[in-house]
Amino acid sequence: MSMLEIDGLTIRYADSPAPAVSDLNVVIERGEAIGIVGESGSGKTQTAMAIMGLLPANADVSGSIRFDGTELRGATPTVLNRYRASRIAMVFQDPRTALNPYVRIGKQLRRVLLEHKMCGGAEADVRTLDMLQKVGLPDPERQFRAFPHELSGGMRQRAMIGAALIGEPDLLVADEPTTALDVTVQAQILRLISDLHAETNSALLLITHDLGVVAGNCERVVVMDKGCMVEEGSTREVFSAPVSPRTEALLSSAPRIDSEVMSSPIDTDADPVLEIEDIAVSFKEHRSSWGERLHAVKPMSLSLGECETVAVVGESGSGKTSLARAVLGLLPADAGRVSFLGRALPSHVGARRNRVRQNLQMVFQDPLASLNPAMSVREIVAEPLRIHESGMKKEERNKSVDTMLTRVGLEAELAGRYPHELSGGQAQRVAIARSLILQPKVLICDEAVAALDGTVQHEILKLLLTEQANSGLSLIFITHDLAVVRQISHRVLVMYMGRLCEIAENEALFRRPRHPYTKALLSSVPVIDPEASAVDVPLAGEAASALSPPTGCPFHPRCPHAIAVCNEETPELTQCNSTLVACHRAADLDLSY
């Protein structure tokens, strides 16, 4: 008998005609690592919730879920609680919301043991400390007494994993455990999960949209699409020779770090369209009463040529978004200058002239948040025209809105809809249509594809590049996803804690990174190839607090190549072949692949 047998599982909701999961059959053996991949809405999470008995009351579930022969579907909470945590445990996607903010970390872990009467109070404390040590929390004694908000995202996810594993479950269900985390932290957490899986002999069910995550960590994979299983097999076979066209589409659209460069070559001698000189941004830190300032962006310069795509990469909190907002005048800059076609711009967007404003546009990360929920698609896309082409007649305006919608790949019927009636990809296309309708010269995309599924992401990127080829658009592309960077950029700018680490040509950066941080980012990206060797050593630790940055080079506490001078002096940007790099050891380190 297998450990977990899912047989003909079907989940329906009264308000939607198509089932969320239909006729799913999956078997999980003891000690096995299995992955479920699929795009959003494919029913992955629904399946996990069904196993844990956490589906909402209005879900209509049929089929069977047997764990060690016991039927879990429709089981009473008393029965389920005998299995939860002690036999089957779960790690949720967002560590910020999955831990109780009012209960100390140690207590949350300890409670699992006491609740299941696995041991007494004194032993529970010892086992909790052990577990905190095992999941790699530094100074476990202190973390035992810490509240969740005192820990960083990665540390909280470690604590979550600890809470899931402390009952020594036979099956660990991890639902997108690293999606909310930075790429270097993701590598650490994945390493931790697979180490613990090997060590404790518990089975692992890893649910993710990221094929790279599955490739490195699972022996078997189930591919889901629209609630149905479309393919199942060993990871190696599925990835090398997919049978289903859906799997093939998933594999081919997933951005790969080793993929083809999609951007077309450019003329580098032309005058820059946008010049940024020594721009700096800081915020007043509310919690500190002494008027301490958090320096989000330290003075930095950048110029952007016509038709050029510059990618800005870095972990969250590295100042990428602050940089973009300061350039656009949405955030006051402390210092520095932004010039457009050789002319300096006022720092606040309200003070800029319409001619300038229409040329600098932005696409935001969350497509739904950037569309006014009370306006229809037509009104949203037409609004820029109403302001900048006030002489335009209504019919003309409607016509150009329709043309624009077709250009971004939307049907004209959508014009009457409201944002909540759109899918994520459609909403992002509307946002792009709004920013392109004035034919801007510069478009800043702030994580514009991060919230979208692989195939949709691919289409949006293609759309942006087509627009670039047609109308000479310059792009600043902010992202944490290096595979996307590889595909579309001409130059790459790497940021760490508000400072520039490296500016390099696309090719040069990926062949021969000069900064140890760039190298760490590159090697943390999960590779969609089960054959590829795992990351040798993922970058340890996390970025320090921006309020008390380390002395010298901000990266030195995490840098494997740090020397004495790194602690004392902040490195300046220096030329190193075609690359600008801020590292004391740029000249003597060879980090190339």
Added chain:
Amino acid sequence: MSAFRALRPVARYIRASRMVAICVLFLLLVALVALAGPLLSPNDYISTDFDNRFGAPTMRGMQFFGTDEFGRDLFSRTLLGIQVTLFVAVIASIVSLGIGVIYGATAGFIGGKVDAVMMRAVDALYALPFVFLVILLMVAFERNFLLIFVAIGAINWLDMARIVRGQTISLKHREFVDAARLIGVSTPGIIWRHITPNLFGVVVVYMTLTIPQAILVESFLSFLGLGVQEPQTSLGALVNNGITHMGRAPWLLIIPASVLAFILFCFNFLGDGLRDVVDPKNKT
């Protein structure tokens, strides 16, 4: 107008919840009877009949609710009371809505020092003892129908301003406001086209909860003898009168009090129902 178009979802909510629909239906019915009733009834609210004081409810002469201590027809007086009460409540709510939304949206959107000063002014007004204020107003000026609106509107807009300010602050940090700035929409344009339409859901819900509050305040003032003056009347004034004659003619108390309670119940239920539908957290 984009602001009014935002009312469409509200119409959808009313269709979506049966309870809300029933409440709306009842309230419309009450309002209709109050407006059309006097045209159909042979009695008016003002003629006295000293031969028929404290008449019990009867079908004869359409005196469904009986007569009061002056022999006036209670049915006609109750209909008038409903009219006055609803009128006061709706006008007071609209006044508080107007002041509250403009004040709150301005304070919230501009923020900083302006916000601080404006909201401290609200705090100061909250600190005034309301009943004394009203009594003072009534003593200083002639007793006057208009004063009741002023008094009730003057307290209700404070709550509205606070709620709208909070909503505005959360809305102005949404990305669509930044997107609007980037395409060059002016500040008044942003407040009018992008902020207010998104406030309407909350405001409409809050207004349905403000109306019963205004009704209660009006009843309370009338009960104290500070409200509407004879021969005009309101439900509060009728209840007050009914209490005086409770022993002799209980219907004078029971009937207006029940009508008042029914209207209040409908509004409260409507407000709660709308709040449940509007709040996205309840949509699981």
